[in-house]
Structure formats: structure tokens, C-alpha cells
Amino acid sequence: MTVLPTPPQEYTHMLARASVTKVDVDGLGVQLYRWGSGSNCFVLLHGGYGSWAHWIKVIPQLESHATVIAPDMPGFGLSDTPVEPHTAESVAGPLASALFELIGQKKIILAGFSFGGAIAGHVASLISNQIKHLVLLGPGGTGAPRGEMPDLIRRTKQMCRAEIREAHRRNLEILMVKDPSCINDLALYIQETNTGMHRLKSRPISATDTLVQALEGARYPVTVLFGEFDASVGSYRLEREKILRQTVPHVSIEVTRDAGHWLMWESDTLVADRLLALLSK
Numbered sequence: 258m259t260v261l262p263t264p265p266q267e268y269t270h271m272l273a274r275a276s277v278t279k280v281d282v283d284g285l286g287v288q289l290y291r292w293g294s295g296s297n298c299f300v301l302l303h304g305g306y307g308s309w310a311h312w313i314k315v316i317p318q319l320e321s322h323a324t325v326i327a328p329d330m331p332g333f334g335l336s337d338t339p340v341e342p343h344t345a346e347s348v349a350g351p352l353a354s355a356l357f358e359l360i361g362q363k364k365i366i367l368a369g370f371s372f373g374g375a376i377a378g379h380v381a382s383l384i385s386n387q388i389k390h391l392v393l394l395g396p397g398g399t400g401a402p403r404g405e406m407p408d409l410i411r412r413t414k415q416m417c418r419a420e421i422r423e424a425h426r427r428n429l430e431i432l433m434v435k436d437p438s439c440i441n442d443l444a445l446y447i448q449e450t451n452t453g454m455h456r457l458k459s460r461p462i463s464a465t466d467t468l469v470q471a472l473e474g475a476r477y478p479v480t481v482l483f484g485e486f487d488a489s490v491g492s493y494r495l496e497r498e499k500i501l502r503q504t505v506p507h508v509s510i511e512v513t514r515d516a517g518h519w520l521m522w523e524s525d526t527l528v529a530d531r532l533l534a535l536l537s538k
Contacts, residue, residue, distance in 0.1 A: 262422075265443045271313055279335075280355035286337040287355035289328045293320030297536050298363050300356060301327040302380075303451075304371030304519075305397075305459025308334035310447045311370055315521045318529035322536065326359065328352060330376060332457025343457050345398065345467040349379035357384070366535050368392040370521060371489065372459040378471035388477040390535045394520050394528070395487050397463025398471075399500045404491020407431050425449050435486040435517035444522060472504050478538070480509045482531065484516035484523070 275290040290309045299319055303311035309327035319325045329336040331348050339347040356365075366389050369377025374396025381388045409431055410424040425448045430437045433448075472479070481501055483494055490497060494512070501508050511531075516524045 262418075262442075262446055262449065265446055267443050268310065268313065268446060271310075271316065278359060280358045282351040282354045282358075285331060285339060285351050287328060287331060287351055288335045289326055289355060289359055291359070292316055292325045293323055295323050296363070297323035298360060298365045299323055299325045299532060300365045300367045300380075301325065302330060302352075302367070302369040302373030302377050303327070303333065304373050305463065306333075306452045306455045307370075307373070308447075308451050308454065310451065311373075311519070312521050313443070313447065314525035315529050315532070318526070319532060322533055324360075326356070328355065330373065333455050334451070335454075338456045343462070345375055345379050345462050345465075345471070348457070349376050349383060352376065353380045353383040356380070362387060364389045366390045366392065366532060368394065368532060369396065370394045371518065372397050372463050374398065375463055375468040375471075378468040381475065381477065382471045385475070385477060390478045390480065390538065391475070392532065392535070393468075393479070393481045395483055395489060395518050396468055396481065397459070397489070398465060398468025399497045400466030400469055401493045401496045401500060402491075403464065404488050404493060406488045406491070421449070425452075429519075432488050433517060433519040434523050435484065435515060436523065439523055466500075469500060469504050472501075475505050478509075478535075479505045479507070480511070480531070480535075482520055482528070483510070483512050484518055484520050485512050485514050486516065487518045489518050 279286045279288045301312045308329050312327050331351050332338045374393040375398030381391045409428045412424050429440050513524050521528050
């Protein structure tokens with residue numbers, strides 16, 4: 258029997274302070290976590306194999322300034338799984354409906370990470386009149402090639418606890434971060450619980466140009482953040498930038514030095530600062 262690690266205090270404290278709502282969308286439950294209050298609102302979408310916890314270091318820096326909503330997207334965490342075939346639309350549609358149920362027609366700053374960037378593009382296209390700003394962090398769905406990297410380590414039932422932990426550590430090093438020293442117990446717990454709960458394969462969706470299709474004709478402001486050493490982007494960042502600029506000529510693109518893919522973990526203060534700066538725009 259698999260023995261799960263004990264949640265770190267930072268994780269349990271964040272959950273204890275959250276207002277949790279599960280919204281039924283035509284029989285599919287979408288779980289949303291909310292912190293803070295006020296008319297300003299951030300909606301934060303996690304990446305593939307993820308959950309709300311991808312944003313755990315950024316949320317505390319935002320919640321004193323605005324309402325912060327971080328869902329488990331359909332197919333991940335404690336949200337239900339859409340019927341197959343799984344597409345960006347089958348994730349974004351119920352998510353947009355759940356957000357409307359929770360916040361109505363309030364204007365939002367919508368941020369999406371990795372696979373969540375592709376989904377954010379689709380959510381934004383569905384509720385474009387509510388989008389104050391769209392922020393994409395290392396987004397998938399541009400149609401550009403994936404960066405070359407070592408194969409991620411598969412976990413097996415034969416592995417002991419130490420081997421499982423080491424596999425998750427190595428996978429974070431390969432895909433998610435530039436500096437291995439930032440991988441602590443909280444990062445390992447988030448990685449293990451997130452990957453253990455996903456039921457939707459995000460990579461085939463991220464490999465398409467679905468984000469580009471969703472962004473065609475976008476009139477709201479769009480900002481894209483890349484980590485300088487984002488493994489999922491690899492040597493193809495300039496190609497991604499070209500595609501994004503052709504699709505959204507008014508896009509703003511910033512590259513964060515000495516950071517990998519999981520910007521909200523490795524450069525949480527910078528990400529929070531960039532998001533908070535949008536409140537006054």
C-alpha cells in the first residue's frame with residue numbers, strides 16, 4: 258500500500274484559510290479555492306499534472322490586495338474529470354461556467370501556467386468582456402516544438418518511499434526548476450500529490466496550437482512570462498515569441514533570468530509583483 262507523506266504546515270495552513278466551493282456544471286464538479294476579498298480579482302490556473310498548489314507561494318502575496326481564486330481544473334486535484342475526448346475546450350468550458358457561478362461578471366486578471374496557459378487562453382475567449390489582463394507563464398499550446406530534456410522518471414509500486422521521493426526530486430530538476438536547491442519538502446509534497454491525482458493527459462493538448470487559436474483577435478492586454486531556463490521551452494523560445502507576436506501584436510513578453518519552468522515557485526516574488534502591478538493599469 259502506498260504511504261503518502263504528511264502535508265507540510267505551509268500546505269495545511271493555506272488550505273485552512275481558503276474558502277472552498279465545488280460548483281456543479283452539468284454534472285461535473287469544479288473545485289475552487291478562494292482567499293482574500295475585494296472588487297479586484299485574480300484567477301490563477303495551474304499546469305498539467307497540477308493543482309491549485311502550483312501557486313502556493315504567490316497566493317499569500319496577492320490576497321491582501323484582492324480576491325484570489327485558484328481552481329483545481331477539471332481532470333485534476335479534487336475537481337471531476339470531463340468525458341473523453343479531452344480537449345482544451347472540455348476543460349475551459351466547465352471552468353468558465355464555474356467561475357461565473359462564483360464571481361458573476363466581475364472583471365478578472367487571469368493567469369495560467371504551462372498547460373494552464375493554454376486553458377487560460379480558452380477561458381479568456383469565453384469571457385472576454387471580463388478579462389482585465391491575461392497573463393501566461395511558460396504557456397503550452399503555441400504549436401512550437403517542446404524543449405529537449407531527459408526522460409522523466411516513472412514511479413513504480415516496487416519503489417520504496419526514499420526511491421519515490423528521489424524520483425520526484427529528479428523530475429522537478431529535469432522539468433520544473435533551474436536551481437535544485439529550491440526543492441524542499443513542500444515542493445516534493447506538491448509534486449507527489451499533484452501527479453498522483455491527475456486523470457487528464459495534458460501534454461497532447463499542450464503540443465497543439467490550441468492557445469494560438471484561442472488568442473486570435475484578442476483585444477484584452479496579454480503578458481507572457483518565460484523562465485530563461487524553461488526546460489519545456491528549451492531552445493525554441495524565440496519561435497514561441499514569434500508565434501505569440503504574430504497572433505497578438507500587442508503582447509508583452511518578459512524573460513526571467515536564472516529561472517526554470519515553475520516561475521511561481523522559483524521566482525514567486527517577481528510573479529506576484531508583476532500581477533499586482535496590473536491592478537493599477
